[in-house]
Amino acid sequence: MALHPQAEAYLKLFPTDLGTPLAELTPETIAGMRALDGFAEQRGPVVPLPVVRDGSAAGVPVRVYRADDGDHPLPVIVYFHGGGWVFGSVARNDALARDLAVRTGAVVVSVDYRLAPEHPFPAAADDALAAVRDVFARPAAYGADPERIAVLGDSAGGNLAAVAAWQARDAGLRLAHQVLVYPVADVAMDTPSYRTYATGYGLGADEMAWFAAQYGGDPADPRLAPLRLADKAGLAPATVLTAECDPLCDEGEAYAAGLAAAGVPVEYRCYAGAIHGFFGLPGFFDQAAEAREYAAARLKEAFA
DSSP, X not given: OOOOHHHHHHHHHOOBSSOSOGGGOOHHHHHHHHHOOTTTGGGOOOOOOSEEEEEEETTEEEEEEESSOOOSOEEEEEEEOOSTTTSOOTTTTHHHHHHHHHHHOXXXXXXXXXXXXXXXXXXXXXXXXXXXXXXXXXXXXXXXEEEEEEEEEETHHHHHHHHHHHHHHHTTOOOSXXXXXXXXXXXXXXXXXXXXXXXXXXXXXXXXXXXXXXXXOOTTOTTTOGGGOSOOTTOOOEEEEEEEESTTHHHXXXXXXXXXXXXXXXXXXXXXXXXXXXXXXXXXXXXXXXXXXXXXXXXXXXXX
């Protein structure tokens, strides 16, 4: 499939995901890149909401969003941002979290998990689970209906959402749904999509290998590679979205297939001609709004 015209135009401006040669990524460079957000306008409008507050979930910083000012319990989406476990933050993904709150009518709890390489594996996964556990343990603090809690994440955040979902199952915490947007489901990097889209499509295979090296961990550990989880039965119903022209496409599809084979209700959708990262940049990609609306519809169906 050819690149979507909007993806093609984007790649002419930003041919690689990091935009910096890997050899030049020092701790100082990483810190500087974290402080900048060249795509602020393209992440979408910062929609005013009646409730936006910062807090702590078992010691993990979170930001809570609510699209109405009532005090009745609402469904909750625990959201994990992308960024290869190295970049990203609640602040950088503020517009997306607000948009999810409006589209779903749910409380959104955006998690500022610890980043690598300062905090390697399994720090981010531990923070993700801690945040989910806290919403279950203290639903009133979030205005949450404890029977309607979901997780959602994109890229590395999709990895954390998938890992939190199976760990929640094992802890006896029943999630209503999981939405995984082009998730890192494995770190073997040996799929056809890794070979086909290794270079020239934004996120490169070498960049993904760099991200994985910063995070660390055993590639066979399902806390790093949820595709390797032996028993997927009983996991929360899922929606898995991928971008066709993305090294991560095949592993996302394989994870959806693994869930289905284990009897987990799952819907899988691949966005034709799309590249990694499109979900977070509605200012560049019309498919971002399409994917968000589809994810929101799936969540509202699960919450109903």
